[in-house]
Amino acid sequence: xxxxxxxxxxxxxxxxxxxxxxxxxxxxxxxxxxxxxxxxxxxxxxxxxxxxxxxxxxxxxxxxxxxxxxxxxxxxxxxxxxxxxxxxxxxxxxxxxxxxxxxxxxxxxxxxxxxxxxxxxxxxxxxxxxxxxxxxxxxxxxxxxxxxxxxxxxxxxxxxxxxxxxxxxxxxxxxxxxxxxxxxxxxxxxxxxxxxxxxxxxxxxxxxxxxxxxxxxxxxxxxxxxxxxxxxxxxxxxxxxxxxxxxxxxxxxxxxxxxxxxxxxxxxxxxxxxxxxxxxxxxxxxxxxxxxxxxxxxxxxxxxxxxxxxxxxxxxxxxxxxxxxxxxxxxxxxxxxxxxxxxxxxxxxxxxxxxxxxxxxxxxxxxxxxxxxxxxxxxxxxxxxxxxxxxxxxxxxxxxxxxxxxxxxxxxxxxxxxxxxxxxxxxxxxxxxxxxxxxxxxxxxxxxxxxxxxxxxxxxxxxxxxxxxxxxxxxxxxxxxxxxxxxxxxxxxxxxxxxxxxxxxxxxxxxxxxxxxxxxxxxxxxxxxxxxxxxxxxxxxxxxxxxxxxxxxxxxxxxxxxxxxxxxxxxxxxxxxxxxxxxxxxxxxxxxxxxxxxxxxxxxxxxxxxxxxxxxxxxxxxxxxxxxxxxxxxxxxxxxxxxxxxxxxxxxxxxxxxxxxxxxxxxxxxxxxxxxxxxxxxxxxxxxxxxxxxxxxxxxxxxxxxxxxx
Numbered sequence: 001x002x003x004x005x006x007x008x009x010x011x012x013x014x015x016x017x018x019x020x021x022x023x024x025x026x027x028x029x030x031x032x033x034x035x036x037x038x039x040x041x042x043x044x045x046x047x048x049x050x051x052x053x054x055x056x057x058x059x060x061x062x063x064x065x066x067x068x069x070x071x072x073x074x075x076x077x078x079x080x081x082x083x084x085x086x087x088x089x090x091x092x093x094x095x096x097x098x099x100x101x102x103x104x105x106x107x108x109x110x111x112x113x114x115x116x117x118x119x120x121x122x123x124x125x126x127x128x129x130x131x132x133x134x135x136x137x138x139x140x141x142x143x144x145x146x147x148x149x150x151x152x153x154x155x156x157x158x159x160x161x162x163x164x165x166x167x168x169x170x171x172x173x174x175x176x177x178x179x180x181x182x183x184x185x186x187x188x189x190x191x192x193x194x195x196x197x198x199x200x201x202x203x204x205x206x207x208x209x210x211x212x213x214x215x216x217x218x219x220x221x222x223x224x225x226x227x228x229x230x231x232x233x234x235x236x237x238x239x240x241x242x243x244x245x246x247x248x249x250x251x252x253x254x255x256x257x258x259x260x261x262x263x264x265x266x267x268x269x270x271x272x273x274x275x276x277x278x279x280x281x282x283x284x285x286x287x288x289x290x291x292x293x294x295x296x297x298x299x300x301x302x303x304x305x306x307x308x309x310x311x312x313x314x315x316x317x318x319x320x321x322x323x324x325x326x327x328x329x330x331x332x333x334x335x336x337x338x339x340x341x342x343x344x345x346x347x348x349x350x351x352x353x354x355x356x357x358x359x360x361x362x363x364x365x366x367x368x369x370x371x372x373x374x375x376x377x378x379x380x381x382x383x384x385x386x387x388x389x390x391x392x393x394x395x396x397x398x399x400x401x402x403x404x405x406x407x408x409x410x411x412x413x414x415x416x417x418x419x420x421x422x423x424x425x426x427x428x429x430x431x432x433x434x435x436x437x438x439x440x441x442x443x444x445x446x447x448x449x450x451x452x453x454x455x456x457x458x459x460x461x462x463x464x465x466x467x468x469x470x471x472x473x474x475x476x477x478x479x480x481x482x483x484x485x486x487x488x489x490x491x492x493x494x495x496x497x498x499x500x501x502x503x504x505x506x507x508x509x510x511x512x513x514x515x516x517x518x519x520x521x522x523x524x525x526x527x528x529x530x531x532x533x534x535x536x537x538x539x540x541x542x543x544x545x546x547x548x549x550x551x552x553x554x555x556x557x558x559x560x561x562x563x564x565x566x567x568x569x570x571x572x573x574x575x576x577x578x579x580x581x582x583x584x585x586x587x588x589x590x591x592x593x594x595x596x597x598x599x600x601x602x603x604x605x606x607x608x609x610x611x612x613x614x615x616x617x618x619x620x621x622x623x624x625x626x627x628x629x630x631x632x633x634x635x636x637x638x639x640x641x642x643x644x645x646x647x648x649x650x651x652x653x654x655x656x657x658x659x660x661x662x663x664x665x666x667x668x669x670x671x672x673x674x675x676x677x678x679x680x681x682x683x684x685x686x687x688x689x690x691x692x693x694x695x696x697x698x699x700x701x702x703x704x705x706x707x708x709x710x
Contacts, residue, residue, distance in 0.1 A: 035139025059084020
């Protein structure tokens with residue numbers, strides 16, 4: 001790489017104090033000759049003066065050299081060197097951390113901020129500072145001849161008297177102060193304008209907030225109005241429909257043909273008005289964001305079967321055929337079955353209304369790339385003109401056609417269907433040609449709540465690599481406990497709320513464990529265990545119920561039973577034992593503090609232990625006599641029997657005298673108390689250790705010291 005050439009212009013030795021003034025003067029003169037403007041001349045002169053003053057005051061044999069670096073663009077450099085002791089705290093000075101009574105450091109920082117280039121080295125034996133400014137773009141380029149000419153011109157120029165230079169410096173300072181004051185006044189004016197603008201913006205935001213509140217209020221009023229109106233309409237309409245049915249059934253006597261025709265008209269009008277009221281209410285709920293999506297697993301074939309039965313009465317004669325065709329092996333949908341059915345019902349009923357002959361075909365196919373199910377409702381009806389393809393999704397719009405006068409509708413079915421599709425994260429589109437037919441395409445994600453990245457909580461669970469657990473529970477609070485307990489484990493969790501959903505989920509899952517509530521929708525569900533076995537499921541079933549009947553659950557084929565409310569760490573240890581196939585060691589926690597039992601129990605469960613609890617000393621002694629335990633965590637300070645008395649009782653019993661016992665207490669044991677338990681083979685694990693970052697390691701160590709863990 002070619003070295004960058006420097007053109008030296010002038011060098012000044014700092015032998016006397018007036019030479020500092022000369023350095024300032026020469027810097028300004030050279031800057032002017034190089035083409036710098038007045039403000040830049042002052043900055044360069046100030047930089048030369050400050051650096052020269054430091055070299056003269058704090059060192060010896062100082063020198064100032066002015067040169068031009070032949071870079072692109074060219075750089076005017078002021079190089080100051082000395083043979084002093086260097087600067088010991090240079091890093092602190094450059095970081096602005098050094099405080100000096102003499103002001104050392106402030107000048108260096110200030111100078112570096114004025115320059116485009118700044119470099120300083122200050123080892124013991126001398127300091128070198130380079131400060132520079134890029135030459136203006138309009139200035140002529142400097143070469144060796146130009147540099148020599150400037151040097152010659154400076155040599156022929158006498159240096160000014162130092163007092164004249166100081167007077168000039170003062171004048172420049174006054175001008176700078178005047179300019180600064182003007183800038184401050186401009187800044188103050190600008191601040192006032194910004195304050196006025198801010199007040200305007202605040203007022204605008206307040207107005208926007210008011211408008212937003214008004215819109216929310218109007219939306220709430222609209223929803224409330226439609227809800228109340230729907231309720232007020234539904235009651236008399238249902239009465240009209242019911243009374244019409246009574247009359248048509250001849251409950252109070254026969255009707256003439258004319259009377260029967262009139263009652264049928266009344267019943268039909270009331271049904272149409274009831275349909276309008278229902279659509280209005282559904283649409284208002286969706287717009288207000290008050291429609292809840294009740295996602296669950298279901299099969300598309302089940303939906304098609306239900307729709308086939310509901311819509312079959314709409315077929316008139318043999319000229320029109322309703323066909324349902326679903327792709328083989330479609331995955332179960334996890335979304336709102338009722339809303340999907342409602343959308344399809346609207347689309348199919350519309351197709352049947354506007355199709356005289358031919359067919360209405362309903363299909364369902366999987367779009368594997370986007371993980372969506374695509375429903376298609378196509379007909380051979382009258383079709384829709386291109387200009388009306390979007391209008392039909394507007395509220396109360398009914399397109400004029402030859403069949404429009406023969407069929408009745410509210411003009412709300414399609415707008416509602418599109419809103420419901422969007423609510424489910426899908427789309428509803430139409431393609432049609434007049435005289436040929438129409439095709440409505442509903443796209444629904446296989447899993448409700450799918451993000452743009454294609455992930456959901458369900459999807460993330462499906463992508464996990466651990467054993468799967470199917471949880472059949474219709475109680476939200478219980479599901480929350482299960483999820484909180486198992487969410488940080490290796491297990492995949494799939495929640496269903498009914499046996500119907502469980503059957504659907506079992507078609508795609510191979511769970512390592514089925515956890516089920518005994519009572520689902522108020523009915524005993526133990527029979528489902530036998531059904532699971534008949535379908536080939538051989539894994540363990542864990543029954544959880546408020547009905548504390550262990551025998552009934554085990555007789556039905558369950559591997560284990562837990563009574564509600566389930567203690568989280570007991571649930572975790574039971575699940576681990578059933579899935580891993582190994583019997584976990586059982587530990588007894590004896591403590592009157594519920595929080596301590598919970599924290600310690602959870603920590604032990606995550607280490608693979610089954611945990612039992614005792615709230616006091618008497619419960620502990622009773623449990624040790626009735627159950628087989630592999631170890632005891634014992635608190636000292638408890639009401640009734642304290643820990644020392646419990647310890648004596650356990651050691652006095654022939655069947656429990658060798659059980660490992662770990663003293664788990666926040667009490668600092670005295671010498672006398674330590675001597676009391678010295679011969680009873682106990683380990684001490686203070687409660688404070690459970691709150692440390694190394695709590696797991698400390699707990700494992702206590703288990704090893706106590707002989708519980710090898």
